[in-house]
Each structure stands twice: as C-alpha cells, then as structure tokens.
Amino acid sequence: MASIAVYSVKGGVGKTTFSVNLAWCAATISRRQTLLWDLDPANGAGFLLSVDPKKKLTADTVFTQERGPAKLIRKTSIDNLHLLPADESLRTLDRQFNKLGKKKRLAKLTAQLSKDYDRIVFDCPPVLNEISAQVMRAADLIIVPLPPSPLSTRAFETVVREVQGSGKRHPPILPVLSMIDMRRNLHREARQANPKWPVIPLSSAIEQCAVRQEPVGEFAPLSPALKAFAQMWTAIERKLSKL
Numbered sequence: 172m173a174s175i176a177v178y179s180v181k182g183g184v185g186k187t188t189f190s191v192n193l194a195w196c197a198a199t200i201s202r203r204q205t206l207l208w209d210l211d212p213a214n215g216a217g218f219l220l221s222v223d224p225k226k227k228l229t230a231d232t233v234f235t236q237e238r239g240p241a242k243l244i245r246k247t248s249i250d251n252l253h254l255l256p257a258d259e260s261l262r263t264l265d266r267q268f269n270k271l272g273k274k275k276r277l278a279k280l281t282a283q284l285s286k287d288y289d290r291i292v293f294d295c296p297p298v299l300n301e302i303s304a305q306v307m308r309a310a311d312l313i314i315v316p317l318p319p320s321p322l323s324t325r326a327f328e329t330v331v332r333e334v335q336g337s338g339k340r341h342p343p344i345l346p347v348l349s350m351i352d353m354r355r356n357l358h359r360e361a362r363q364a365n366p367k368w369p370v371i372p373l374s375s376a377i378e379q380c381a382v383r384q385e386p387v388g389e390f391a392p393l394s395p396a397l398k399a400f401a402q403m404w405t406a407i408e409r410k411l412s413k414l
Contacts, residue, residue, distance in 0.1 A: 172284075172285035172288060172289055172290070172291065173289075173290055173291075173311045173312070173411045173414070174281050174290075174291040174292075174293065174309055174310050174311050174312075175193065175290065175291070175292050175293070175310065175311065175312045175313075175314060175407065175411075176292075176293040176295055176306045176307075176309075176310035176312070176313050176314065176342075177189045177190040177193065177292065177293065177294055177295060177314045177316065178293075178295040178303065178306060178313055178314070178315060178330065179295075179297055179315055179316060179317075179326055179327075179330060180297055180298070180299050180303075180326050180329050180330060180333075181297055181322060181323060181326035182297040184316040184317065184318055184323065184326075184349060185316045185318070185349045185350060185371070185377075186211075186294065186295070186297070186316055187209075187211065187213075187215035187216055187219065187294050188219070188377060188380055188381075189314065189316050189347070189349070189371070190207060190209075190216055190292050190293070190294035191207065191216055191219045191220060191294075191380065191386050192377075192380070192386045192387055192388070192397075192400045193292055193314070193400065193403070193404060193407070194207040194252055194290075194292045194386075195249060195252065195386035195387075195388050195389070195400075196388070196400055196401055196403075196404035197251075197252075197289075197290040197292065197404065198249055198250065198251035198252035198290075199249065199250070199251070199252075199388060200401055200404060201289075201290075201404070201408065202251060203251065203288075203289035203290045204251055204253075204287065204288045204289045204290070205251055205252050205253070205288060205289065205290045205291075205292065206244065206253050206254070206255060206284060206287075206288040206290070206291045206292070207220075207252065207253070207254045207255070207291075207292045207294065208254075208255040208291055208292065208293050208294070209230075209254065209255065209256050209257035209294045210257060210261060210264070210293055210294060210295050210296055210302065210306070211257055211261070211294055211295065211296040212230075212257055212258065212259050212260070212261040212262045212264075212296065213257070213296075214256055214257040214258055215294065216254060216256065216257070216294045217245075217254060217256035217257065218381070218384065219380055219381060219384055219385070219386070220247045220248075220249075220252075220254055220384065220385075220386075221247075221248070221384045221385075222245050222247055222254050222256055223256070224243070224245075224256035224257065224258045225242070225243060225245070228242055228243055229258055229260035230243065230255075230256065230257050230258045230260050230261050231260040231261055231263070231264055231267060232260075233255075233280060234264065234267060234268065234271065234276055234277075234280075235267055235271070239280075239283065240255055240280060240283075240284065243255055243256070249386070249389070253288075257294075261296075264302055265298070265300045265301050265302050268301040268302065268305060269301050274304075274305070274308065275305075275308050275309075276305060277305040277306065277308065277309040278305070278308045278309040280309075281309045293306055293309070293310060299329065299333060303333060304333075304337060307333065307334055307337035307341060307342060308337060310342045311342055311411060311414055312342055312343055312344075312345060312407065312410060312411060312414075313330070313334055313342050313343070313344045313345070314345050314347060314407070315327055315330050315344060315345070315346045315347065316347050316349040316371070317346050317347060317348055317349060317361075317368075318348075318349050318350045319348065319350075319351065319355075319357050319358045319360075319361035319362075320357070327346060330344070331344060343410065343414070345369070345406070345407065345410060346365070346368050347368060347369045347370070347371060347403060348361055348362060348365065348368050348369070348370045348371070349370075349371045350371070350372075350373045351370050351371065351372050351373060352372070352373040353372075369399075369402065369403040369406050370399060371396070371399050371400065371403065372395060372396065372399055374387075374394070374395065374396040374399075376390075376391040376394040376395075376396040376397070377396045379391070387400065388400070
C-alpha cells in the first residue's frame with residue numbers, strides 16, 4: 172500500500188480536482204483498490220463523485236472515538252474506488268488532534284486500511300497546523316499543485332519547509348504545474364524553468380468535472396486533460412516504486 176497526499180497551503184489551486192482524478196487513475200488505469208480520503212470539511216471530493224457522507228456518523232468520529240473508518244467509507248460508481256467523505260465536523264479536527272495527543276493517529280488508521288486498499292489518496296485542507304503534520308507522517312508522497320504565479324511559488328516554499336520539518340524520514344514532494352496555458356508568457360516561463368515537473372493544462376474538460384460531478388476520464392476519455400493526468404499518475408507510480 173502507498174498513500175499519496177494532495178496538499179497546498181494555498182486554496183484554489185485545483186487540489187480536490189487533482190485528488191479525484193488521480194484516485195480515478197489509480198482505480199481505473201492501474202486497477203488498484205483505491206480509497207480517496209477527504210480531509211477537507213467542504214467535502215469537495217464527495218461532491219465531484221456524487222457521494223454524500225453518512226448522516227448518522229460524522230467524519231471526525233474516525234479520529235475521536237477509536238472507531239475504525241469502515242462504517243464511514245462509501246462505494247462510488249467507479250470500480251475499485253471508494254470514498255471516505257468529509258463533513259463540517261472536520262472544521263475542529265486540528266483541536267481534536269491536539270486534544271488527543273496522538274501524533275500518528277492518521278498514520279495508524281492509514282496502516283489499518285492497507286489491508287483493504289493498495290492506494291490511499293488524501294485530499295487535504297489548505298492549512299498549516301496539526302492536520303498537515305499528521306498528513307506528513309501518514310503519506311508516502313506529497314503532490315503539490317502549482318498554478319504559475321508568485322503566490323504559488325511562495326506557497327510551495329512553505330510546503331517544502333513544512334514537509335522537511337516533519338522529520339528526517341519525511342515524504343518526497345512531487346510539484347505539478349497546474350492550469351497551464353502555453354499561450355501565456357508567465358506559463359511558458361514556468362514550464363521552461365521546471366521542465367521535469369508534470370503538467371496539467373488549463374482545460375474545459377477539467378472545469379466540467381464539477382458540472383458533471385465525475386472525473387474527467389468518465390466523460391472525456393480521449394481528452395488531453397485525461398492524458399495529462401494519466402502521465403502524471405505514471406510519474407507517481409514510478410516515484411513510489413523507488414521508495
């Protein structure tokens with residue numbers, strides 16, 4: 172099992188869209204049993220997959236009641252892909268982690284889930300607190316979406332410091348240029364400066380994910396957008412194989 176966190180301290184970078192489409196690639200292209208774990212209280216991943224959280228159990232009970240996550244996990248319409256949805260109870264998760272005093276609670280739960288899943292993808296909230304610290308201890312790889320802008324560069328530097336500060340055995344980071352439009356000078360310069368980074372283009376197909384509430388591979392299997400996500404997933408699998 173390997174766990175992949177899609178993380179940024181900056182909102183609006185396409186983090187949830189990345190998470191859903193990469194989970195789709197894991198489940199559909201690699202045919203791996205995949206769990207998408209939404210840690211963002213907005214439940215964007217659930218929205219994009221047309222899956223609502225269960226009403227009787229809130230998402231935070233996984234962490235606060237020593238309860239296994241199985242009862243909260245939902246099937247999706249996609250083979251091999253399950254979702255552990257978020258809800259507003261996760262707004263106080265940082266305080267709950269601090270109250271619990273268990274620095275590896277998320278890592279422990281992830282290890283338990285390795286019996287059932289080959290890949291776990293975390294959709295992380297854009298925060299810099301105990302939640303992000305727990306993610307760093309649980310993840311094998313950190314994916315950082317980076318639209319080409321000075322603010323994104325600054326946010327990436329913050330992520331690097333956070334990851335490196337999580338310990339000597341911190342997870343590797345894979346930065347990804349997102350929303351790239353090669354007609355724009357700034358975007359071309361970003362690509363030229365980082366030729367080895369994966370690239371996800373600015374794409375109407377990707378924007379349609381929220382409208383259709385589906386990963387791009389479900390409705391645009393021949394699109395450049397899916398090709399870019401598939402290539403990115405290949406790079407992820409290659410990186411994981413070297414860990």
